[in-house]
Structures are given as C-alpha cells and as structure tokens.
Amino acid sequence: MASFFLNNKSYTLLEISIVLLLFSFAILIVSQIYLNVINASIMINDYYQALENVRLGTEKIWRILKYGWSFEVLNNGRSLRFQKKNCVTTTISFNSAEKVLYYQEETLIPEPVFDPDLVKVNRIIFATDTPNVNENYAYFQYAPKIIIIFYDLEIKSKKGVTTSLVFEQAVAPLNSTYTSNLCAQ
C-alpha cells in the first residue's frame, strides 16, 4: 500500500486522453440508448392517446347512428346524412382536402369526429343495405338494416411519426324495427 502512494510514476497525457475518449464514447452510447427509450415511451403514449381518441369518436358515431332515422349515403359514399333521435338532420362527411371527418348538426358549425392533431383521416366509405321489397308502407320494410363505415386512418405522434389504422364499423339501427318513421312528418 505504501509503495502505491510513494510511486511517483504518473499517467501520460496520451493515456488520460484515451481513457477520456473511451469514457465519452461510453456516455454517448448509453445516453443515446436512454434517449431512444424515452422517445419510444413518448411516442407510444401519443399513439395510445390517438387510439383512445379514435375509440371515443367511433363510439360517439355508433351511439348516434344506433338511434338514427332516414339514412342516406351521399357523395359516392363520402357522407352520411340522417336524422338523430331528436329528428335533427345530421351529416357525417369526409373532407378529403383537410383529411378530416366532420360531424354537423343542421346549420351548426361542423366539428371534427377525431382530433386532427392526433388522427389523420385518409379515406372514409359509408354504405347501407337496400331493402328487398318495394313496399313503402311501414318504416321497418324500407329502412336500412345496416350501416357500414370503413375507416382508413393514420394515428400520429407529436414527433410526426405515423402508423396506419384500417378497420370497419357496422351499426344495425334500432329504429329500423318501428312501424312508422317518427321523423318523417
């Protein structure tokens, strides 16, 4: 032990420089990996938020359509016009220029179904079935029994990285079972 402290031989500048260089490399690599983990965590958090936004938006559409009346597909499947439970004429339409899906009640200002900062809408297709009969007597005979919505979305992270989300939603409206359309008058 005494010989260690009495040893006057020191490290050369080259040795110290090499050690510092290696140490810097190690710090750089470890910090880079650590930053990647943090970035991945932030990105995943953003995606979860976007997915939750999609879930909320589709659930809102599902609930409104379930109790709706008089469904009409417009603009080659880009819009759906119908009457809400309270007989307010409502339109859900895809704006391809803005890449946003809008929900609009009569003359009110349209509001986006999904948060445009989190979800980009690439394509939306609406479809309904057609009745088998020409009867126009009772609402349940000519009412659409199913409404299908195809979603081609991109969910975004704040870093600008996106991932696609393609799925379909179907709604069998409850009011298709009524004898008369209460919103028809």
Place this chain on the structure above:
Amino acid sequence: MKNKGTSFGEIMIVFLIISVALIVFLRITSDYLKSLVFVKDFFILNSLLQSKHQLLIAYRNKALEEPFMVETIAPAQWPIFPSNFCILFNTSTKKIDITSSSNCSFTFIDGTSLRNVTYTISAYSDPDYYIFDIKAYDRLRGINSEINRLYITKWHPSF
C-alpha cells in the same frame, strides 16, 4: 515498470456488463413498441367482432321485418343459419350474405382484405333464440380474440 495488463477474464466481465445493460435498454424499447402493435391489433380484432355482431342483428331484422305485413300479420319467417358460417356485406348487391364455412377471411367494403386475420362463427339454436360464438384470429401475431357470445331472439322485439 509493471507490465501487468488486463486479464481475459476482466475483459469478458466488462463486455458482459455492457451487453446486459444494452439488452435491458433494447428490451424495454422493443416491449414498448410491441405493446402498441398488440393494442392496435386488438382494436382491429374487436372492431371486426363488433361489425359481425351488428351484421347478425341486421340479418335477423331483415329476415323478420321485410316480409312482415301489418294488414295480414304474416307469421315471422325465422332466418336459418348453418352451424358454421361467414357473414359479409356484399357491396355490389348491397345485401348481407351468409356462406357456410368454418374459416372465414375478412374483406373490407373497399375490396381490400385484412390479411392474416380469420374469424369463425358457430351458431346454436334454441326454441326462442340463436346463440352465436364469434372468434377472430391473427395468424401473424398469434393473437386469438376472446370468444364473443351473442344471443339474438328469433321472435321480433317489436312485433
């Protein structure tokens, strides 16, 4: 001058520590990304199952409602389901089609298919209602959805 260098064992220990640290970090990152993929896949599988539920309800409604005449009170025609079948919305006829099969692929209304995903619907009949067991499977990720059981009355809810 002492010539004692670093031994092979010491170098190996250093490498081992660095490798373990790297593996831990990379594992955390990959787990994060994997969890997103799984959540997304479950979302898609669930939306598939939900759409099949609604198609089944719509098929029942259509079969019961369209032939029903208020004046004559025609007896309800219950739809007949095979024991295993696929159900889909036909975009050209705009009707709901049923085909007997025990392994179904999923096609969107734009004509594209949900690759790697298959689903099965098994039907059981009771005097008053149908029972449908719907299950989806993602071959690529090896994800099986829970079996979704749906009860639909044979009689009409409003007639």
